[in-house]
Amino acid sequence: MQRDGQIDRGWVSTPEGEHLRGRRVRDTKPELALRRAVHRLGLRFRVQQRLVPHCTVDFVLPRHRVAVFVDGCYWHGCPQHGPKGFRGPNAERWEEKIATNRARDARNTAAVEAEGWTVVRVWECEIRSDVRQAALRVAEECTDR
Secondary structure (H helix, E strand, O other), rough: OEEEEEOOOOOOOOOOHHHHHHOOOOOOHHHHHHHHHHHOOOOOOOEEEEEOOOOEEEEEOOOEEEEEEEEOOOOOOOOOOOOOOOOOOOOOHHHHHHHHHHHHHHHHHHHHHOOEEEEEEEHHHHHHHHHHHHHHEEEEEEEOO
16 A cells, blocks of 8 residues: 555554553553542442443443543543654554544444443543542532433
8 A cells, every 4th residue: 555655564663652562451550540439439330341332331330320431641632641743654643543542432422322321531641630539520420310
């Protein structure tokens, strides 16, 4: 396949991107911290639930029909902490990757809400700065229903 007159050979391995290899998909530190804080508030949940096809929710509170997604700042394009731009041989691919992730997030939120669930999306940076406040935001959605 060609792009702009050059042959596209796929991802180019770079030393700068080495730290991204092997990142956890589930049970990340922010996700575990939020789950512990939500549990301390007396709320009970189930982890890694598939509520609609092709969408696994980080954790759900079934009694309250609340679905919680923990979004990593880098991978989901946090407006405050997400990448502002990319450089290097994979720059265009990274921009596409983050845009694709954001589109998938919007699609999954709409699909889960269409099934009658309330969706709470919590940024990784919210959890790192004040995990109790993030847990209270989840709990607030549980009391509203």
